[in-house]
Amino acid sequence: MALVDVYAGPERRIASVGDYFALLKPRVMSLVIFTGFAGLVVAPGHIHLLSAFTALLCIAVAAGASGALNMAYDSDIDAVMARTATRPIPMGRIAREEALMFGWWLSVASVTMMGLFINLLSAALLAFTIFFYVVVYTLWLKRSTAQNIVIGGLSGALPPAIGWAAVTGQVTLAPIVLVAIIFFWTPPHFWALALFRSDDYARAGVPMMPVVAGKASTRRQIFAYTLLLLPIGLAPAALGFAGPLYLASAGLMSAWFLSAATKVLFERDAVKEPAAKKLFFVSIAYLFVLFAALIAERLIDIAPFGAWL
Amino acid sequence: MDDDDIKTHNARERRKRSIVLALVLGGLVLLFFLMTMVRMGGHVLDMP
Structure with a gap:
């Protein structure tokens, strides 16, 4: 049964601009833009400022489109979960079919723009990301296996590779390492959330x-x-495409992440799950700091890029 | 919220949606124009 009542009077409220914006999952979108931007900035080579903006816009719109499609296909799940019950579709402000059309059109538009204005590889990667998130994760894995977010995490991990491909037209080891960082970060991050939201999911x-x-x-x-993630998080420095600032930041954040994950391992309060709540926020800070350090190094040009040129 | 409130709200939202849509379309037109210039590069002025 839905947690919220849908307004069913003679005159219905139409969807506001804010409702459509909420359909794009702006918080997820901001993380995708940030990691995509990191790939774009760290990649060796030159890209015109307007092309970089267009590439980021396409990544952002594609992420939003994926979010809208996810909300449309999962509206039945969203309606019974406290965390998602106030989204525009379960609240009855946007029809599911309308969200589907909105999401698919934005998907086509973002991939087409990326192909026309940037390059075909980044467009193909963008299309694959949408396909993987919507079809493989949302429609298939999410409802069928406990490994849903492990495999499905690939779609959220790809933006740095898309940003890299937008600049260089190819995917090398460096962007694959960046993808691997997000891929192995996803299970501890989402399972920490799932620990304190397990009743909702059940x-x-x-x-x-x-x-x-x-x-x-x-x-x-x-x-x-977490043990798998931490060495991968340090790999950019070991492989030479990140410098001392990144190494120091990743080292500190790894220690914090490990400490938070250890507290989750030995947590006794299975009702409130304070350690899981903390790990959830530590994981967000970890990813943010790592990618911010990469961006900062590139911008102040202290990363050893000579080896790549 | 009664019917009159909802009608007022809907009228305001329709106007807001129209403005946002116009801005997005205008922005896209500008972006397509500028990106076309970028893609053509310096050769845009080399017309016979």
């Missing part, structure tokens, strides 16, 4: 890891993925 019938395997198993898996 009510909606979404097979998130704590619902399927239990909280103890999820804690161990969060810790295991």
Whole structure:
């Protein structure tokens, strides 16, 4: 049963600009823009400022389109989860079909623009990202396996490679490492959220890891993925496309991440899950600081890019 | 919220939506023009 009542009077409120904006999942979009921007900035080579802006706009619109399609296809799940019940579709402010049209048109427009104005590789990667998020993750994995966010995380991990491809027209080891950082960051990040929202997911019938395997198993898996993530997070410095600022930032953030994940592993309060809540925010800070350090190094030009040119 | 409030709200939102749509379309026209110039590069002035 839906948590919210849909207004059903003779005159209905039409959707506002804010409702359409909410359909684009602006918070997710901001992270995608940020990591895409990092790929764009770190990539060796030159891109015209307007082309860079257009590439970022396409990445942002594609991320928004994916969000709208996700909200449309998952509106039944959203309606029974407290966290998502106030989204525009379950609230009855935007029809599901309208959101589908909105999302698919934005998808086509963003990929077409990327292909016309930037290059075909970045357009193809953008199309693959939308396909993977909407079809593979939303329509298939999310409802069928506890590994949903592990595999589906690839779509959220690709923006740095798209940004890199927009500048260079190719994908090399460096952008793959950036993709790997986000890919291995996703399970600890989302499972931390799932630990303190497990009732919500259970009510909606979404097979998130704590619902399927239990909280103890999820804690161990969060810790295991954290151990996998930390060396990958340091890899940009080891491989030579990041410098001392990145190394110092990644080292400090890795220690904080590991500490938070260890607290989750030994958490005793399975009701309030304070350690999981903290890890959720630490994980966001970790990703932000790593990519901000990469961007900062490139902008102040202290990264050893000579080796790449 | 009664019907009159909703009618007023809807009229205001329609206007706002129209303005935003116009701005987006205008922005796209400008972006397409400028990107075409960028893609053509310096050769844009080399017409016979």
